[in-house]
Amino acid sequence: MNIKDKILERLINNKGMRISGEQLASELCVSRTAIWKHIKVLRDEGYMIDSSTNLGYSLIETPDRLTPGEIKAGLKTKVIGKEIKYFKETESTNIVAHEIAGSVDEGTIVIAEAQTAGRGRLGRKWISPEGGIWLSIILKPKIQPSHAPRITLLAGVCVARTIRSLGLPAKIKWPNDILINGKKVCGILTEIRAEADLIDYLIVGIGIDANVDTESFPDDIRDSSTSLKKEKRAKINRAGFVRKLLEEFDELYLKFQDEGFKSILEEWRNMSATIGEWVKITTQAHSIYGEAIGVDNEGALILETSDGHLEKIVSGSCEHLRRT
Amino acid sequence: MNIKDKILERLINNKGMRISGEQLASELCVSRTAIWKHIKVLRDEGYMIDSSTNLGYSLIETPDRLTPGEIKAGLKTKVIGKEIKYFKETESTNIVAHEIAGSVDEGTIVIAEAQTAGRGRLGRKWISPEGGIWLSIILKPKIQPSHAPRITLLAGVCVARTIRSLGLPAKIKWPNDILINGKKVCGILTEIRAEADLIDYLIVGIGIDANVDTESFPDDIRDSSTSLKKEKRAKINRAGFVRKLLEEFDELYLKFQDEGFKSILEEWRNMSATIGEWVKITTQAHSIYGEAIGVDNEGALILETSDGHLEKIVSGSCEHLRRT
Numbered sequence: 001m002n003i004k005d006k007i008l009e010r011l012i013n014n015k016g017m018r019i020s021g022e023q024l025a026s027e028l029c030v031s032r033t034a035i036w037k038h039i040k041v042l043r044d045e046g047y048m049i050d051s052s053t054n055l056g057y058s059l060i061e062t063p064d065r066l067t068p069g070e071i072k073a074g075l076k077t078k079v080i081g082k083e084i085k086y087f088k089e090t091e092s093t094n095i096v097a098h099e100i101a102g103s104v105d106e107g108t109i110v111i112a113e114a115q116t117a118g119r120g121r122l123g124r125k126w127i128s129p130e131g132g133i134w135l136s137i138i139l140k141p142k143i144q145p146s147h148a149p150r151i152t153l154l155a156g157v158c159v160a161r162t163i164r165s166l167g168l169p170a171k172i173k174w175p176n177d178i179l180i181n182g183k184k185v186c187g188i189l190t191e192i193r194a195e196a197d198l199i200d201y202l203i204v205g206i207g208i209d210a211n212v213d214t215e216s217f218p219d220d221i222r223d224s225s226t227s228l229k230k231e232k233r234a235k236i237n238r239a240g241f242v243r244k245l246l247e248e249f250d251e252l253y254l255k256f257q258d259e260g261f262k263s264i265l266e267e268w269r270n271m272s273a274t275i276g277e278w279v280k281i282t283t284q285a286h287s288i289y290g291e292a293i294g295v296d297n298e299g300a301l302i303l304e305t306s307d308g309h310l311e312k313i314v315s316g317s318c319e320h321l322r323r324t
Numbered sequence: 325m326n327i328k329d330k331i332l333e334r335l336i337n338n339k340g341m342r343i344s345g346e347q348l349a350s351e352l353c354v355s356r357t358a359i360w361k362h363i364k365v366l367r368d369e370g371y372m373i374d375s376s377t378n379l380g381y382s383l384i385e386t387p388d389r390l391t392p393g394e395i396k397a398g399l400k401t402k403v404i405g406k407e408i409k410y411f412k413e414t415e416s417t418n419i420v421a422h423e424i425a426g427s428v429d430e431g432t433i434v435i436a437e438a439q440t441a442g443r444g445r446l447g448r449k450w451i452s453p454e455g456g457i458w459l460s461i462i463l464k465p466k467i468q469p470s471h472a473p474r475i476t477l478l479a480g481v482c483v484a485r486t487i488r489s490l491g492l493p494a495k496i497k498w499p500n501d502i503l504i505n506g507k508k509v510c511g512i513l514t515e516i517r518a519e520a521d522l523i524d525y526l527i528v529g530i531g532i533d534a535n536v537d538t539e540s541f542p543d544d545i546r547d548s549s550t551s552l553k554k555e556k557r558a559k560i561n562r563a564g565f566v567r568k569l570l571e572e573f574d575e576l577y578l579k580f581q582d583e584g585f586k587s588i589l590e591e592w593r594n595m596s597a598t599i600g601e602w603v604k605i606t607t608q609a610h611s612i613y614g615e616a617i618g619v620d621n622e623g624a625l626i627l628e629t630s631d632g633h634l635e636k637i638v639s640g641s642c643e644h645l646r647r648t
Contacts, residue, residue, distance in 0.1 A: 122522070144638055145469035148469065148518075148520040149520045175520075175521070189519065191518065192516070192518050192519075193518075194516050195445060195516075196472040196500075196623075197473055197638055198639050314468055314521055
């Protein structure tokens with residue numbers, strides 16, 4: 001953590017109280033002039049920081065930003081988010097993640113206030129205005145490429161847990177959407193680079209319509225989308241949400257490595273909006289209708305078609321159908 | 325194909341005869357001055373081209389180069405090698421291939437006379453001096469990441485076929501080495517970029533010790549390595565070898581897409597040096613000893629351990645053991 005982030009962490013942890021420049025300078029082993037310069041930069045970034053000559057600095061209000069300082073203040077993780085690359089705007093956090101993945105540690109995060117070319121699954125566009133949470137997590141698990149879908153399911157559980165901590169009834173639609181009351185609030189795009197039989201790195205892209213106005217979305221997705229703000233009827237604290245999400249991810253990812261996938265799959269199944277539903281699956285080749293009866297250990301959807309035949313779906317688009 | 329390559333193709337196809345500058349200019353719809361300039365560039369590249377004012381140009385000798393012009397002259401493929409990116413020297417053809425894969429057509433080749441940072445499987449170094457064949461093929465098959473090892477096996481069959489066409493007894497060691505008389509002459513490194521359940525692109529890196537002096541290799545691999553030159557006791561025509569390899573690849577890759585993997589796997593099994601051998605498999609976690617009894621439809625090695633237990637090996641290093 002750099003000096004500016006450390007100052008911010010102390011201001012956040014002491015919100016409502018004052019810390020003197022002398023104390024900050026002494027604790028961080030820098031000059032009072034350096035402290036003063038960093039405070040100025042923080043003010044330029046939108047932090048309202050009161051100062052008085054004798055009493056020191058006090059944080060009045062933080063901007064709604066996802067800066068590393070905001071996220072790291074109080075973050076309790078072992079691997080995830082130790083390094084955070086922040087952008088006010090970027091093409092796509094997954095693209096940046098691909099560019100840097102070879103040279104950064106596992107757990108590094110790329111996060112942006114807005115994406116200009118956000119991507120969804122199968123090359124689809126992903127609308128990513130300010131107010132949302134657009135982040136990518138770089139992982140280097142020693143697993144086969146065919147096990148990558150497990151990380152998508154793991155990420156879905158983490159997002160659903162975090163949304164449920166806000167008191168909202170999040171469920172997971174196979175393979176990678178998070179729904180609230182049947183409407184999509186989050187998508188997950190897992191991408192890998194691998195040798196034929198071993199992953200070099202894996203990127204989990206997570207896009208959450210947090211404080212986004214879904215009313216401004218295009219016709220074809222407006223009615224099927226929602227946001228955390230809309231469901232809570234109030235803006236959420238995005239930095240706090242990200243912190244919680246990273247902590248959930250840190251816990252489950254370490255559990256995945258220590259204990260395997262079994263209990264995570266169990267939790268996924270319990271949070272699933274798809275199991276038990278009649279669905280239409282569209283693959284490259286054709287469409288299949290049936291009842292989703294389960295998800296196997298590889299993350300594939302198990303479908304029972306109307307003639308009682310079982311189908312294993314590894315990849316495809318899933319649509320929940322109303323029974324007629 | 326650019327003008328220079330077209331001129332070269334005509335010179336190669338008419339080797340021993342003369343073509344006038346006027347004829348070339350007329351056939352290629354450019355000026356005679358343009359022809360003269362391209363001839364000069366070809367000479368700078370090492371082609372010995374005789375010219376006489378009245379009789380025209382005649383190709384006397386081609387350099388031992390893997391330029392696009394050399395490879396494309398007479399190349400009969402539908403997909404593979406329609407576009408060739410050539411380097412006298414590059415870090416690694418797989419690295420270049422990763423950089424360009426998003427913006428080029430399937431079948432594009434990256435080829436280099438030498439690599440400064442050639443890579444083998446599992447992050448190992450791959451020695452790549454001049455005289456070898458170092459090339460990467462960019463593919464965009466619509467398959468799951470777990471099926472990528474099939475392309476490694478397919479590539480092994482193509483390389484073995486091409487080496488056998490020189491009259492040398494090439495065999496394939498699981499998963500990706502080509503042996504001649506038990507010594508390694510080629511390695512294959514397949515890498516993918518993918519969504520969790522669908523490949524974006526796949527790169528097949530093929531490194532062949534063609535006209536390489538393996539005596540100059542480091543101690544630890546010298547005795548287990550050989551070259552085509554050493555086995556043939558003469559330098560091989562590298563461009564011709566690459567052309568044949570690309571044609572084999574084109575044929576098998578189209579067959580793979582049209583008819584599936586079955587007959588290719590059958591051919592792989594027939595060329596296998598591993599099936600029937602006692603082997604030691606080293607994975608990340610542990611070593612396993614047993615008899616290699618087969619390779620399954622996913623490219624995994626099936627091992628019968630000494631207690632009669634069957635093990636399926638998806639990833640690992642394979643060492644052939646002498647029975648004691």
